[in-house]
Amino acid sequence: MNLASLAPLAVVLPILGAALTFVLIRHSRAQRAVSIALLSLTLLLECLLLASVWNGGTAAVNIGGWVPPWGIVLVVDQFSSLMLVVSSAVSLAVLVYATGQGMADGDQDAPVSIFHPTYLILVAGVSNAFLSGDLFNLYVGFEILLTASYVLMTLGGTGPRIRAGVTYVVVSVVSSVLFLIAIAMVYGATGTINMADLAIKLSELDPGTKTLLHVMLLVAFGIKAAVFPLSFWLPDSYPTAPAPVTAVFAGLLTKVGVYAMVRTETLLFPGDSLNTPLMVVALLTMIVGILGALAQSDIKRLLSFTLVSHIGYMVFGLAMSSVAGLAAAVFYVAHHITIQTSLFLVTGLIERRGGSSSVDRLAGLAKLSPLLALLFFVPAMNLAGIPPFSGFLGKLGLMQAGIGLGTPLAYALVIGGVLTSLLTLLAVARVWNRAFWRKAEDAEHPDPVLLAVPAPEGGATAVRLLPWTMVGSTLGLVVLGVALTVFAGPLFQVADQSAAAMLDRSSYIQAVLGDGTPVPAVALGGGGR
């Protein structure tokens, strides 16, 4: 219980790190050491938080000592602490990777030393969004991470990045305005923005107002999570950013949107009133996303489309409103953050080794660098859901929950999910066949690097192309992805417990508002049929 009161440090430590690295902006070595040390400390702290709620339970921290319905409250439960640990582990790996890339390219004096402070602010924003128990604080968390992401997206200010940045900034600002409008309307309707308090007061509203608020929040979060009709900004803007930035965006930013959708669906608006539209949207997200991926020849764009497509699985799990479905969605979010990030990091390595990220121009990488081939192959098969990897387990959980639900729409989603999984396999197999498997002579305009005779082991060329820090951090993430498979049992157990607790709501509401608070019953049968 005492451990949970350290929760604000998950936000404060990265911000402190950002301030320090900003002061040290002219000392890149110190900057690197500070940011890696503080992020490791944050990760350690979050592991402690997760351990403290591992067997269930929810803890709330009142910021500044203000009593909950009025003050800001941070809530630590199984879902939020699991997300914190996974996201910090991933961002630490990406930070090491980015540091390695910077050192290999010798940019000690480059003007992009702004990277470290901005990156730490991004991490603080993500942590704040995961921990927040207050709708406006959630908005602030979103804004912190978005503003940092605008800077990271346009790092260096080259033409393509500025072009992509414009799309990204405008879409994000519009979604933030929608979120803010939703907050204003929620406040106008209920007089509170504390999420636990809202859970009680929203159930007293008349159904029309409730549906309006519900839809507005879902649309605002749907843009951030890149759910189908609102997803077109993502493949246009992500691929142009630097490789580590794309990797961390792909892993974390859309998942923060998914996290907010999960909280909206379970805590604020429980019941099944919007389950049917959510399921249709999930199906379309999966199918349209993966069809887009098949048409791409650039690996980064292909991965961006698979990212959109696999958000559909999480929305599917969420839309079932059952413990099994929600648990599978929680597991899938943790799996997908790790896998998608490691794939983007590997793509960065491929681009360094092969001189391009287009599958038309790459060839023969399996022979040039067997380690790189292994690093791509494992997460790619994991993403496609080949047994025994965690992608398979997550999808299996979703399919079981879908069949357990037994409605025609759920069956359609199960079929769509299997189809998407197969098409994902096709998309990554295409990358594998071309970039790794075929002969270098078969590529269109191959980069001279591919045709050159491989340098002897430990030679100067090999070190520059694939620095060990970059390979090591990618390897770490791939191993983490495999570890999610090995420890899937305990993880699924936590996911199950957290899903049950989120659907029950009483532990969350009573942790924030006090033990005696009555929890309103969930009204089912609104529009699910």
Add this chain to the structure above:
Amino acid sequence: MTVNLTLLTVMGALYACGIYLILERSLTRVLLGLMLLANATNLLILATGGYAGLAPFFSKDTDPASYNDPLPQALILTSIVISFAVTAFMLGIIYRTWLLARQDDIQDDIEDRRVAETPSFDAEDDAVIPVETSEFPLPKLGSDGSDSSAAAEPAATVEAGGRTLLAEHAALEEKPGSGNIAAIDNDNAPRAGGAK
């Protein structure tokens, strides 16, 4: 709760203008639109605080209609700061676009256009696979149809029918209609159409 009609009208007008402006392709207009939307939202939040001019006192016994809620103004303050930062950043981006491209318009994604124009035929995936029936060393063909072996080893020769022939001519020595000739023709024909 009483609502200030003037505030409401202004808010509606700001939303309408803002939405109209963000639909333009000019970046400056989009920025103006976003600013109007942010300010309209601030007015919306202000309207939830109750009628202006009342004191922000609170005690359990006060009638809700007789005091003003101060919280929305704190929210507005935060939202003003955020929209200020975003506006400054947008101005920076717009200036940078102007420096780089000398235009104030939203530009298309080139890769998007390229993918859209890619023909559905893909030489690597869809071409007929040549059937190699001969054990003679045949010219190696690259995926784009270029003869890569000729460049690497131009002097490759084959003994055929008592004469010494260049390797690429050896295949042509076979009768038309034999496996090799047909395969090479099939392989080349669609590529000429499919190549850009």
